[in-house]
Amino acid sequence: MGRKQAIIESATRLFAQKGFAETSTAEIAEDAGVAHGTLFYHFKNKRGIIHEIFSIAGEVYLRSLKKVLCRQATGMAKIEALIRFNENYSRDHIQQIRIFQRFFPDPADDCDPEKMLLDSLKQQVMSLIKESLETGVCDGSIASVDIDKTAAVIHSLIFGITHMNLMESADTPKLTQGAIAFCRRALTPGGQDCQTV
Amino acid sequence: MGRKQAIIESATRLFAQKGFAETSTAEIAEDAGVAHGTLFYHFKNKRGIIHEIFSIAGEVYLRSLKKVLCRQATGMAKIEALIRFNENYSRDHIQQIRIFQRFFPDPADDCDPEKMLLDSLKQQVMSLIKESLETGVCDGSIASVDIDKTAAVIHSLIFGITHMNLMESADTPKLTQGAIAFCRRALTPGGQDCQTV
Amino acid sequence: MGRKQAIIESATRLFAQKGFAETSTAEIAEDAGVAHGTLFYHFKNKRGIIHEIFSIAGEVYLRSLKKVLCRQATGMAKIEALIRFNENYSRDHIQQIRIFQRFFPDPADDCDPEKMLLDSLKQQVMSLIKESLETGVCDGSIASVDIDKTAAVIHSLIFGITHMNLMESADTPKLTQGAIAFCRRALTPGGQDCQTV
Amino acid sequence: MGRKQAIIESATRLFAQKGFAETSTAEIAEDAGVAHGTLFYHFKNKRGIIHEIFSIAGEVYLRSLKKVLCRQATGMAKIEALIRFNENYSRDHIQQIRIFQRFFPDPADDCDPEKMLLDSLKQQVMSLIKESLETGVCDGSIASVDIDKTAAVIHSLIFGITHMNLMESADTPKLTQGAIAFCRRALTPGGQDCQTV
DNA sequence: GATGAATGAGATTTCATTCAT
DNA sequence: GATGAATGAAATCTCATTCAT
Numbered sequence: 001m002g003r004k005q006a007i008i009e010s011a012t013r014l015f016a017q018k019g020f021a022e023t024s025t026a027e028i029a030e031d032a033g034v035a036h037g038t039l040f041y042h043f044k045n046k047r048g049i050i051h052e053i054f055s056i057a058g059e060v061y062l063r064s065l066k067k068v069l070c071r072q073a074t075g076m077a078k079i080e081a082l083i084r085f086n087e088n089y090s091r092d093h094i095q096q097i098r099i100f101q102r103f104f105p106d107p108a109d110d111c112d113p114e115k116m117l118l119d120s121l122k123q124q125v126m127s128l129i130k131e132s133l134e135t136g137v138c139d140g141s142i143a144s145v146d147i148d149k150t151a152a153v154i155h156s157l158i159f160g161i162t163h164m165n166l167m168e169s170a171d172t173p174k175l176t177q178g179a180i181a182f183c184r185r186a187l188t189p190g191g192q193d194c195q196t197v
Numbered sequence: 198m199g200r201k202q203a204i205i206e207s208a209t210r211l212f213a214q215k216g217f218a219e220t221s222t223a224e225i226a227e228d229a230g231v232a233h234g235t236l237f238y239h240f241k242n243k244r245g246i247i248h249e250i251f252s253i254a255g256e257v258y259l260r261s262l263k264k265v266l267c268r269q270a271t272g273m274a275k276i277e278a279l280i281r282f283n284e285n286y287s288r289d290h291i292q293q294i295r296i297f298q299r300f301f302p303d304p305a306d307d308c309d310p311e312k313m314l315l316d317s318l319k320q321q322v323m324s325l326i327k328e329s330l331e332t333g334v335c336d337g338s339i340a341s342v343d344i345d346k347t348a349a350v351i352h353s354l355i356f357g358i359t360h361m362n363l364m365e366s367a368d369t370p371k372l373t374q375g376a377i378a379f380c381r382r383a384l385t386p387g388g389q390d391c392q393t394v
Numbered sequence: 395m396g397r398k399q400a401i402i403e404s405a406t407r408l409f410a411q412k413g414f415a416e417t418s419t420a421e422i423a424e425d426a427g428v429a430h431g432t433l434f435y436h437f438k439n440k441r442g443i444i445h446e447i448f449s450i451a452g453e454v455y456l457r458s459l460k461k462v463l464c465r466q467a468t469g470m471a472k473i474e475a476l477i478r479f480n481e482n483y484s485r486d487h488i489q490q491i492r493i494f495q496r497f498f499p500d501p502a503d504d505c506d507p508e509k510m511l512l513d514s515l516k517q518q519v520m521s522l523i524k525e526s527l528e529t530g531v532c533d534g535s536i537a538s539v540d541i542d543k544t545a546a547v548i549h550s551l552i553f554g555i556t557h558m559n560l561m562e563s564a565d566t567p568k569l570t571q572g573a574i575a576f577c578r579r580a581l582t583p584g585g586q587d588c589q590t591v
Numbered sequence: 592m593g594r595k596q597a598i599i600e601s602a603t604r605l606f607a608q609k610g611f612a613e614t615s616t617a618e619i620a621e622d623a624g625v626a627h628g629t630l631f632y633h634f635k636n637k638r639g640i641i642h643e644i645f646s647i648a649g650e651v652y653l654r655s656l657k658k659v660l661c662r663q664a665t666g667m668a669k670i671e672a673l674i675r676f677n678e679n680y681s682r683d684h685i686q687q688i689r690i691f692q693r694f695f696p697d698p699a700d701d702c703d704p705e706k707m708l709l710d711s712l713k714q715q716v717m718s719l720i721k722e723s724l725e726t727g728v729c730d731g732s733i734a735s736v737d738i739d740k741t742a743a744v745i746h747s748l749i750f751g752i753t754h755m756n757l758m759e760s761a762d763t764p765k766l767t768q769g770a771i772a773f774c775r776r777a778l779t780p781g782g783q784d785c786q787t788v
Numbered sequence: 789g790a791t792g793a794a795t796g797a798g799a800t801t802t803c804a805t806t807c808a809t
Numbered sequence: 810g811a812t813g814a815a816t817g818a819a820a821t822c823t824c825a826t827t828c829a830t
Contacts, residue, residue, distance in 0.1 A: 003811080018303060019218065019301070021218035021219060024802075025803075025804060026803070034811080034812090035812040035813055036804095036813065041812090042811095045804075046804065046805090104299045106215060107365065108214075143382075148375075149372075149374065149375030150375060153358075153376050155361070157350070157357055158357070159360060159361065160356040160358070161350075163360070164352070164353050166304065167304060175353060178343065178346030179350050181343075181346070182347060185384070186379045186380070221819080222822085223819085223821090231795090232796065234795055234824085235795070236822095237823075238794065238795085239793090243820095243822090416612060418825080419825060428790080428791090429790065430791080430826095431792055431826090435789070495695065496695045498692065498693045498758075543765070543769030544769060544773060546769055547752075549751075550748060550751030550755045551748045553755065554752075555747045555751070557747070557751070557754070558743070560698065562698065568740070569743055569744065569747060572741060575737075576744045579734075580776040594815080615798080617800090625816090627801095627816085629815055631802075632814065636800075
């Protein structure tokens with residue numbers, strides 16, 4: 001593994017655990033087993049490190065999510081898969097997810113490059129949720145709801161669930177199952193055919 | 198207004214805007230119009246400031262929430278009021294809420310006093326949600342669902358909504374209506390008797 | 395007990411335990427159970443406190459020592475009594491003695507008032523030792539030695555013994571007995587007339 | 592001379608002159624002609640500086656003392672050489688010796704690393720004194736005395752003499768001659784067989 | 789006589805970044 | 810490509826002292 005990769009991995013672990021401001025560049029260098037100066041050979045500055053982590057992690061997440069969604073037959077199945085995917089993904093990539101969840105920029109600052117990255121990521125996730133809902137409405141697996149509002153709600157729900165899961169140490173209280181049931185009740189059309197798992 | 202109160206207010210504003218680590222004590226002192234040393238006369242250290250903000254804000258939030266909930270006639274009304282309350286409260290107390298949402302301790306650290314405060318707060322909110330659901334099941338306004346799981350889902354949803362609202366500057370707050378509609382569909386006792394697993 | 399006395403006692407204990415610079419005025423005030431400001435009502439400043447401790451402790455020490463010495467019949471008995479007195483006194487007044495032993499001014503600074511106090515104290519002790527030696531030489535209990543040099547040696551010995559005793563926590567390894575035996579051998583007019591330089 | 596060495600030398604001078612607590616790290620840095628931050632690159636913290644001074648000075652002192660002692664023919668000569676060595680050494684290494692003499696830790700604190708260093712140094716000096724006495728008893732240059740007690744007395748005496756010498760600016764160092772005479776009288780095997788109590 | 793809130797100067801320490809090698 | 814010694818700015822915190830009450 002190259003030095004740059006080692007730095008990224010150490011930084012990811014440390015930022016996830018302690019936060020960006022609370023992690024020093026010296027600490028990252030030591031953890032990565034490289035000289036302190038090496039950090040600034042590979043990255044413009046400390047922000048440059050988290051920027052790279054952000055953009056890589058965002059891409060990987062999106063690609064994986066898309067792959068999962070397109071495998072599903074119905075719109076409702078996509079929604080369920082989305083919720084399940086999020087649980088699995090944040091279990092397997094705890095550190096990246098934790099960095100995302102920790103990130104909380106000044107909403108007034110429109111120039112923050114990380115904020116822009118994250119905003120674009122969010123918008124793409126929102127689009128995927130909307131597409132899933134539309135698919136569901138078409139194929140009859142989802143009741144005819146307001147697509148935009150519902151997508152925003154589901155997006156919030158997923159974010160909230162992920163956050164709760166990360167706050168607990170590891171016991172992961174099957175929030176996912178409850179969330180799927182909840183969504184199915186909310187979305188299933190009609191005299192409704194409330195299927196549970 | 199006493200100096201201590203001025204410090205708390207300045208710190209609240211600055212922590213909300215820039216984050217705890219990114220705000221210096223000198224900055225707080227200057228904003229509050231007191232000498233730098235005065236901070237440490239009134240608070241043991243920088244953490245002491247945020248601790249006080251946390252405990253006060255937590256109490257106020259809980260008290261207000263309880264007052265709103267007990268005014269509602271049915272369980273379903275309580276759930277809706279909860280969602281609406283959260284929107285209003287986080288609009289009127291943006292700074293406190295932002296500090297709460299920013300807070301992301303190391304889950305491994307069980308001694309963090311702020312974490313403990315927050316955990317206790319979360320548990321009390323969870324209890325209120327459960328009570329509301331139980332009331333709803335009794336009075337027939339809510340379908341018979343798994344109380345614990347559903348409460349956890351609603352809690353996550355509220356957290357997520359609040360977060361999304363805070364991330365946008367102020368323009369897109371209509372998440373609340375969508376969330377209420379979503380929950381109503383999920384919880385209203387339909388023709389069906391929707392059992393969760 | 396008046397507030398001033400309480401301050402002196404707390405300061406004595408704390409200075410002895412941790413040293414002058416390492417003890418804060420706030421700490422003294424708290425230990426004494428008075429307000430912080432009260433210290434500066436009774437004393438000009440922090441130095442003023444240790445100055446008072448010094449002068450009182452010096453006087454008490456000297457008075458006690460004189461009382462003990464004048465009770466002895468012979469010069470040799472005075473020397474032995476001096477050594478024994480030092481052990482007893484530093485056991486019973488550990489804190490004062492520790493403050494004295496800790497004190498180590500810049501030898502270049504001739505204006506230090508504490509240094510002057512201590513110098514005067516030392517000189518008076520030296521005089522008492524010389525008087526004892528002279529008495530001993532007259533009454534035949536002590537060999538004819540160089541009074542000045544011998545007094546200086548005994549003075550150093552006593553200081554060293556006291557220091558060693560204070561450095562050990564409490565086990566006090568009967569240095570005193572050994573010292574008395576040592577001095578007796580050195581001073582008793584022997585078969586030999588061991589004159590030196 | 593490297594920066595680290597410059598820091599050590601400046602710190603030694605300043606600690607000796609004004610004391611550890613009374614010397615600021617900024618002062619040391621300025622005196623050494625390095626940036627303030629450089630201190631903390633080379634040393635963990637302020638204590639780290641004095642720790643290094645202590646351990647180097649202790650080693651040098653012991654090595655020099657051993658070299659001097661093993662050159663002496665008889666036990667009594669060793670004792671005399673020890674006293675003389677101490678005068679010379681503390682004249683030539685005033686600063687290091689002054690730092691040692693100033694050091695006065697809380698005797699209750701058993702973890703103080705400087706205290707441990709000093710305790711080990713003291714014990715080694717004690718061993719050398721005992722060996723010298725034993726040699727002297729064997730070769731007949733020293734009367735048969737209680738080795739342990741006598742060693743402790745001589746150790747205290749040396750400490751006391753050094754202290755007195757350091758307290759005076761530089762003018763009155765003739766303590767050494769008196770001390771040698773005193774010890775010779777106390778230790779030379781005379782007509783009498785002076786038993787300790 | 790006594791208090792304690794307030795201060796400002798200064799202490800120690802951290803840390804991102806630079807740069808000569 | 811990589812290093813690590815060095816830096817200086819800034820951060821947190823301490824503390825003797827003052828002063829209005």
